[in-house]
Amino acid sequence: MKPRALILRAPGTNCDNDAAYAFEKAGAASTLVHVNRLLENPQQAADYQILCLPGGFSYGDDIAAGRILGNLIRHHLRDVMEEFKAAGKLILGICNGFQILIKSGMLLPDQPDAPQATLTLNDSGKFECRWVNLQVASSKCVMLAGIESMYLPIAHAEGKFVATSTEILESLDAAGQLVLRYQQPGASEVAYPFNPNGAQRNVAGICDTTGRVFGLMPHPERHIDLTHHPRWTREQHDRPDGLAVFENAVRYFA
Numbered sequence: 742m743k744p745r746a747l748i749l750r751a752p753g754t755n756c757d758n759d760a761a762y763a764f765e766k767a768g769a770a771s772t773l774v775h776v777n778r779l780l781e782n783p784q785q786a787a788d789y790q791i792l793c794l795p796g797g798f799s800y801g802d803d804i805a806a807g808r809i810l811g812n813l814i815r816h817h818l819r820d821v822m823e824e825f826k827a828a829g830k831l832i833l834g835i836c837n838g839f840q841i842l843i844k845s846g847m848l849l850p851d852q853p854d855a856p857q858a859t860l861t862l863n864d865s866g867k868f869e870c871r872w873v874n875l876q877v878a879s880s881k882c883v884m885l886a887g888i889e890s891m892y893l894p895i896a897h898a899e900g901k902f903v904a905t906s907t908e909i910l911e912s913l914d915a916a917g918q919l920v921l922r923y924q925q926p927g928a929s930e931v932a933y934p935f936n937p938n939g940a941q942r943n944v945a946g947i948c949d950t951t952g953r954v955f956g957l958m959p960h961p962e963r964h965i966d967l968t969h970h971p972r973w974t975r976e977q978h979d980r981p982d983g984l985a986v987f988e989n990a991v992r993y994f995a
């Protein structure tokens with residue numbers, strides 16, 4: 742049976758159909774669910790194996806990107822989300838979804854007095870929109886299994902990963918949770934614009950301690966066909982890089 746993916750939408754989400762299509766292409770059955778419907782009946786989450794928080798501008802990025810939906814989840818859907826995780830299922834947050842996962846505390850549980858990390862305004866002070874090179878830095882995340890590098894587009898204004906303290910950054914790194922990093926081809930340091938936002942340790946995506954909850958700033962759902970590659974007519978590529986992320990999620994339930 743196909744794994745079922747719940748694609749959660751909210752006012753301002755704009756990558757929900759793309760994420761649903763990517764999961765379908767990878768072999769899952771996708772359903773778009775508005776957050777208000779989930780609030781009415783949180784137990785419907787039990788019918789799914791994959792939860793995806795897609796990209797966009799939920800609640801207009803008011804206060805900060807992902808803050809309002811993050812708080813909504815933190816205060817009204819936390820139990821259902823924790824049950825989802827505890828049942829061995831997968832959660833994927835893409836771009837705004839990553840911001841929501843971080844701000845809800847679902848990806849990194851809060852320290853007693855502060856969150857462990859945040860995603861904040863790009864160092865450039867502007868919306869960054871380009872393709873980036875990415876490197877998988879550890880084998881911790883099930884959705885990155887077998888992937889070494891990827892070429893994916895980014896499109897965000899608040900993608901700078903910052904840990905609350907150096908100790909937290911060190912321990913997340915040591916645990917292999919800083920799993921996806923921006924890369925600059927042929928260089929050991931990753932300067933702007935290759936690191937598009939100034940993220941600490943060039944972090945583009947992280948996973949939780951189980952490796953089953955994954956958030957990333959780049960958009961894998963925007964590179965699921967060879968013709969999505971900006972140079973597809975001039976270069977030879979065998980696979981659309983982003984599709985592997987969704988295929989890994991589907992294969993996890995095979």
Ligand SMILES: NC(=O)CC[C@H](N)C(=O)O
Nearest residue numbers: 796797836837897898899
């Ligand atoms: N593409 C996105 O999901 C954008 C996320 C968020 N609105 C930002 O600009 O940072």
